[in-house]
Amino acid sequence: xxxxxxxxxxxxxxxxxxxxxxxxxxxxxxxxxxxxxxxxxxxxxxxxxxxxxxxxxxxxxxxxxxxxxxxxxxxxxxxxxxxxxxxxxxxxxxxxxxxxxxxxxxxxxxxxxxxxxxxxxxxxxxxxxxxxxxxxxxxxxxxxxxxxxxxxxxxxxxxxxxxxxxxxx
Amino acid sequence: xxxxxxxxxxxxxxxxxxxxxxxxxxxxxxxxxxxxxxxxxxxxxxxxxxxxxxxxxxxxxxxxxxxxxxxxxxxxxxxxxxxxxxxxxxxxxxxxxxxxxxxxxxxxxxxxxxxxxxxxxxxxxxxxxxxxxxxxxxxxxxxxxxxxxxxxxxxxxxxxxxxxxxxxxxxxxxxxxxxxxxxxxxxxxxxxxxxxxxxxxxxxxxxxxxxxxxxxxxxxxxxxxxxxxxxxxxxxxxxxxxxxxxxxxxxxxxxxxxxxxxxxxxxxxxxxxxxxxxxxxxxxxxxxxxxxxxxx
Numbered sequence: 001x002x003x004x005x006x007x008x009x010x011x012x013x014x015x016x017x018x019x020x021x022x023x024x025x026x027x028x029x030x031x032x033x034x035x036x037x038x039x040x041x042x043x044x045x046x047x048x049x050x051x052x053x054x055x056x057x058x059x060x061x062x063x064x065x066x067x068x069x070x071x072x073x074x075x076x077x078x079x080x081x082x083x084x085x086x087x088x089x090x091x092x093x094x095x096x097x098x099x100x101x102x103x104x105x106x107x108x109x110x111x112x113x114x115x116x117x118x119x120x121x122x123x124x125x126x127x128x129x130x131x132x133x134x135x136x137x138x139x140x141x142x143x144x145x146x147x148x149x150x151x152x153x154x155x156x157x158x159x160x161x162x163x164x165x166x167x168x169x
Numbered sequence: 170x171x172x173x174x175x176x177x178x179x180x181x182x183x184x185x186x187x188x189x190x191x192x193x194x195x196x197x198x199x200x201x202x203x204x205x206x207x208x209x210x211x212x213x214x215x216x217x218x219x220x221x222x223x224x225x226x227x228x229x230x231x232x233x234x235x236x237x238x239x240x241x242x243x244x245x246x247x248x249x250x251x252x253x254x255x256x257x258x259x260x261x262x263x264x265x266x267x268x269x270x271x272x273x274x275x276x277x278x279x280x281x282x283x284x285x286x287x288x289x290x291x292x293x294x295x296x297x298x299x300x301x302x303x304x305x306x307x308x309x310x311x312x313x314x315x316x317x318x319x320x321x322x323x324x325x326x327x328x329x330x331x332x333x334x335x336x337x338x339x340x341x342x343x344x345x346x347x348x349x350x351x352x353x354x355x356x357x358x359x360x361x362x363x364x365x366x367x368x369x370x371x372x373x374x375x376x377x378x379x380x381x382x383x384x385x386x387x388x389x390x391x392x393x394x395x396x397x398x399x400x401x402x403x404x405x406x407x408x409x410x411x412x413x414x415x416x417x418x419x420x421x422x423x424x425x426x427x428x429x430x431x432x433x434x435x436x437x438x439x440x441x442x443x444x445x446x447x448x449x450x451x452x453x454x455x456x457x458x459x460x461x462x463x464x465x
Contacts, residue, residue: 018403018404018405019439033345035404035405035406035407036404036405037401037402037403037404037407037411037412038402038403039402039403039404040244056404057438058403058404058435058439059432059435059436063434064429064432064436065433065436068436068440072439075436075439087306097321098277101270106402106411106412107402107412108401108402108412108413108414108415108416109337109339109412109413109414109415109416110415110416110418114416114418114421114422114428115402115416115428115431115432116428117400117402117431117432117435118402118405144411144412144413145411145412146401146404146407146408146411146412160410163330163334163409163411164272
């Protein structure tokens with residue numbers, strides 16, 4: 001029963017930290033991750049099942065530190081996105097319905113960037129999704145901006161905020 | 170007075186480091202450290218003692234066995250570690266504030282500073298660099314210029330951001346164009362006014378252009394440069410500047426830092442930053458933390 005003064009359908013912001021993944025099937029939720037530099041953020045949304053998830057991966061491949069990957073699979077694109085898909089399928093999402101959007105994978109200025117972490121994060125993510133028959137619907141990647149990524153569970157909208165401006169992906 | 174001169178003059182309005190930090194620093198340079206005298210200096214303040222003991226038992230700073238007294242902490246961890254802890258406690262109240270001119274919330278610069286300190290120290294250890302003793306300190310303090318510009322001078326960042334976008338400049342280059350000085354030079358001037366060592370100040374001065382550092386300081390400047398960029402890459406506390414800095418490829422080449430070590434360190438930094446950040450949430454700040462700042 002509704003109580004007087006109760007706020008209904010309030011938006012609930014769920015923060016996805018660095019090397020973290022969150023899933024939701026609640027229309028009131030907004031999943032958000034901050035400070036995407038060379039890290040890569042991926043949102044997957046199944047509009048039919050009403051299930052969405054967001055991951056924030058720091059590094060491309062888990063082979064550099066398998067123990068860390070065991071403890072924190074979302075740190076790496078390969079182990080993190082595999083676990084994300086597994087969890088979503090377990091919850092009832094269907095691969096053919098998934099809408100994938102990607103943000104981040106930036107890099108410092110200069111043509112000869114030494115580490116190329118952003119570029120490699122993106123390449124591995126794209127390859128992994130392709131192998132799983134998931135195409136990227138929209139993306140905002142590269143450049144030297146820091147980005148904040150949102151997934152609005154009410155309608156599956158994905159937005160990216162950077163340099164004070166928020167745009168829909 | 171030019172804007173540059175006005176900014177440098179404002180450095181005098183930043184609180185100086187607590188006297189216990191300066192005294193600890195002096196002890197580091199003495200060949201025969203009197204551990205009892207050093208312990209007494211810390212134990213004089215109960216708040217500082219509690220915080221030092223708490224941090225001494227943390228996974229990052231600490232020792233595998235529990236530490237019960239300040240003297241035990243000094244003997245087990247070394248004077249440099251104790252200095253780093255007290256320095257962290259001293260700068261925390263200055264850094265853990267929103268920095269308006271850089272679009273940073275109250276935790277952004279703090280997380281970026283401790284991440285860069287940890288990253289610099291881990292890279293220095295992995296590569297067995299000569300400058301490893303100063304890695305944490307230089308990493309922790311490298312962006313203190315942003316406090317002076319963002320909080321004490323309250324610079325209008327709009328023209329800086331605009332010129333950065335229009336002319337495709339690095340953020341520090343845009344600062345230089347608009348203000349006649351950048352946050353790295355301001356930080357170095359602040360550290361000098363705090364009587365911190367010249368090599369730390371010089372490494373901080375050139376942390377965006379490490380090839381300009383003198384030969385004696387170049388390794389430390391290279392180290393802070395790559396640690397800073399990696400921490401921005403990994404999203405530890407960025408602001409309006411984003412990743413808009415130039416990576417000097419020569420710095421990682423001089424250090425011998427390849428992508429494998431950089432990624433391995435990145436994975437370690439996240440755990441350490443979260444641990445240290447959690448510890449500092451419980452460490453008492455301001456009055457009673459034992460590191461009251463002196464008025465100038």
